Amino acid sequence: MGLELKKLTTEQRNPHTMDLDSWDTLAIVTEMNREDAAIPAAIAPALPAIAKAAACAGDAVSGGHRVFYVGAGTSGRLGVLDAAECPPTFGVKDDVVIGLIAGGQQAMFHAVEGAEDSLELGEKDLAAHHLVKEDFVIGIAASGRTPYVIGALRYANSLGCHTASIACNKDSMIGKEAQIVIEAVSGPEVLTGSTRLKAGTAQKMILNMISTAAMVRAGKAYQNLMVDVVQSNEKLQVRARNIVMEAAGVDAVTAEKTLQEAGGSCKTAIVMILSSCTKEEALQRLDRSRGHVREAIMAK
Numbered sequence: 318m319g320l321e322l323k324k325l326t327t328e329q330r331n332p333h334t335m336d337l338d339s340w341d342t343l344a345i346v347t348e349m350n351r352e353d354a355a356i357p358a359a360i361a362p363a364l365p366a367i368a369k370a371a372a373c374a375g376d377a378v379s380g381g382h383r384v385f386y387v388g389a390g391t392s393g394r395l396g397v398l399d400a401a402e403c404p405p406t407f408g409v410k411d412d413v414v415i416g417l418i419a420g421g422q423q424a425m426f427h428a429v430e431g432a433e434d435s436l437e438l439g440e441k442d443l444a445a446h447h448l449v450k451e452d453f454v455i456g457i458a459a460s461g462r463t464p465y466v467i468g469a470l471r472y473a474n475s476l477g478c479h480t481a482s483i484a485c486n487k488d489s490m491i492g493k494e495a496q497i498v499i500e501a502v503s504g505p506e507v508l509t510g511s512t513r514l515k516a517g518t519a520q521k522m523i524l525n526m527i528s529t530a531a532m533v534r535a536g537k538a539y540q541n542l543m544v545d546v547v548q549s550n551e552k553l554q555v556r557a558r559n560i561v562m563e564a565a566g567v568d569a570v571t572a573e574k575t576l577q578e579a580g581g582s583c584k585t586a587i588v589m590i591l592s593s594c595t596k597e598e599a600l601q602r603l604d605r606s607r608g609h610v611r612e613a614i615m616a617k
Contacts, residue, residue, distance in 0.1 A: 330509050334507050373497065374455075378532065439465040440468045474494065
């Protein structure tokens with residue numbers, strides 16, 4: 318196992334930071350910033366695979382099914398974070414995008430020793446959510462070799478699910494288990510083996526791309542506006558009003574009035590204004606267009 322780890326790019330020593338412990342603070346953060354600047358270039362070759370994963374995720378959401386992120390440690394926490402951000406941003410229920418982390422909820426805050434080394438636990442956690450073949454499963458592991466993730470992907474494949482993997486090493490073990498292979502080689506870390514740094518940033522960027530592009534495909538945006546935003550606080554209520562103002566080209570009074578008539582739905586309000594129709598007709602248009610505002614407006 319030790320020799321296997323040493324072969325991983327993410328575990329190798331960074332030749333630019335061999336004297337890290339002797340540097341002043343500005344030198345440390347400057348070098349970290351320089352290293353971080355290379356992450357988008359590391360992700361670029363994986364964009365076609367990222368697009369495929371986003372399409373699968375979008376299809377799952379559009380079809381009333383689910384997207385699962387499965388990981389351990391930092392990778393698992395990033396999946397849970399991205400999943401948690403989808404309901405307020407895109408108006409989906411909290412069981413549409415689900416983040417699973419080895420060791421369960423407590424592992425978000427405290428390391429659960431041994432959980433990531435279990436193939437069976439990855440399968441067990443997905444089975445507990447009654448996984449079906451129409452769901453989409455994404456395994457996340459910077460090293461690309463986490464048993465918990467491998468077990469989850471194998472189980473998902475056995476049910477006929479679409480699967481994807483996100484790793485920061487080439488020819489990853491999780492890539493051998495997934496149909497869509499995303500590998501962004503972010504290179505040796507400033508602090509050797511601390512994959513919460515460049516590898517974590519790369520994974521977060523990739524998850525941002527997948528979830529955002531998937532939700533756009535599922536009709537959660539009009540132009541570049543979040544038209545399914547949940548108005549759960551005062552800030553988001555103001556944002557909803559501003560979204561209707563921007564999308565429909567109306568003043569604040571009209572936007573607020575129409576939002577009230579639309580039951581708080583930005584989508585419905587926008588269609589009502591731009592199509593000069595009632596709430597009932599707007600809802601029918603949105604139903605026929607599978608929730609896509611642009612198509613609902615263009616429909617005759």
